[in-house]
Amino acid sequence: MRRSLTFAYPGALDLNTGGYAYDRRVIEKLRASGWEVELLGLGDGFPFPSAQTLAIAERQLSALMDDQLLLIDGLAYGVLDGWARQHAQRLNIVALVHHPLALETGLNERRQQTLRASETAALSAARHVIVTSHATARELVNRYGVAEADITVALPGTDRAPPAKGDGEPPRIVSIGTLSPRKGHDVLIAALKANEDLAWQARIVGNRHLDPNTAKTLEEQIETLGLSDRITLVGECDDSRLELAKADIFALASRYEGYGMVFAEALSQGLPIVACHAGAVPDVVPDDAGILVAVDDVAAFATALRRLLLSPQERLERARAAAKAGALLPSWEDTAAHIGQALDKIL
Structure with a gap:
């Protein structure tokens, strides 16, 4: 069976942050395991994109073929609730949530409420949700109404590296x-x-x-x-x-x-x-x-x-x-395997 998906992401995929590093490694390992992964950039500014950026992103996503498997980074997906509700029956949408948008530090109460509402609505339109920790899974079940059965926890992989010497003077x-x-x-x-x-x-x-x-x-x-x-x-x-x-x-x-x-x-x-x-x-x-x-x-x-x-x-x-x-932490192959298994079930 041909296994293909579109991976949609906001901003620049090469940014050196934990979230983007996760996305890059998962894409790399999925491809290595036989998946065809097409990348779709959604533009800058998420989760607070300009009206123009949001409209362009929605047009790009709407152009996807019926029944396409779409894995979309939650930094963008959480504010695409209107689009998601319109296309939930046509596409196989899988959300990748690194952490809920409303929990970002520095947001005022109004923005928190707005993001929580939009992300809750968007997640309700997804076929499945992938999260990077058990803590985020608990958060989505308890506060966002996502069913536990609809969540896959795919912990980030860890590359092996030489141990720290720990002999600094001064520390x-x-x-x-x-x-x-x-x-x-x-x-x-x-x-x-x-x-x-x-x-x-x-x-x-x-x-x-x-x-x-x-x-x-x-x-x-x-x-x-x-x-x-x-x-x-x-x-x-x-x-x-x-x-x-x-x-x-x-x-x-x-x-x-x-x-x-x-x-x-x-x-x-x-x-x-x-x-x-x-x-x-x-x-x-x-x-x-x-x-x-x-x-x-x-x-x-x-x-x-x-x-x-x-x-x-x-x-x-x-x-x-x-x-x-x-030494007990998962590898990136483990992470991609968990995600791949979840995607296989949808296909």
Whole structure:
């Protein structure tokens, strides 16, 4: 049987974010397993596209042949509810939800309500929904009315990489995530200030251009706190594994994560972790590998960092636990296989 699908996505597929990395690897592995995957770009600005971009995206999607299998990234699909209802019977629509749009940090209540309503309506028109974590699956069942039987959880794969040496002097703290409010870099910076009396160096790796205002605010925060010689905003890197390999501690104060691929990467390279009880993070980071604190609790985050900075032995024990957990993580072949099985059922 010929297995073909159209993969529709917003923005630029080559962007260096966890969501787009997931999309790229899934496309690659589906093709490697025999799927014919046609790419369909829907334009920029989602989930808040211009009226023109939205109209063009809808025209492109409407041009698909009857019964076409369509896998569409939720960043766009969540606001295509009107189009989805019109074509739900004609097309085989499968939504790929990295995390619900309404849970993005920084949205006012009105926008949250609007996004929740549109995404709920769009998901009701999908034949099936693929999510990247059990936490997102629970969210869609409990708050979006999606039936559990209509959801496939396809955890992100993790590439194997050399273990971190963990012998930095002073210890090196690495954080990886787009410079956006949701990633909580402001909390990390404030927590590092509280540990200014200890020896450490920190590197924050992440795209500075997707949210220039946040990037500028973080630069100003670092300068105002007098930490410019100790915290480096690295920008994007081609291979985050190289940064992690040089780290002693991985720290990211995300306010929400649909999965948090970078946490899995840190585990796979045997790094102790400091993070927050946010979204899927507790599902990804075992208790013995990381210290998780409440979201936006600078004092608690600072205390967790201090524990690891002051105790090389605890860092070592948590690093061993991280490596053990990382060895059990799925591969990208596993991820694509789960998705492929779900798509096969629809075909």
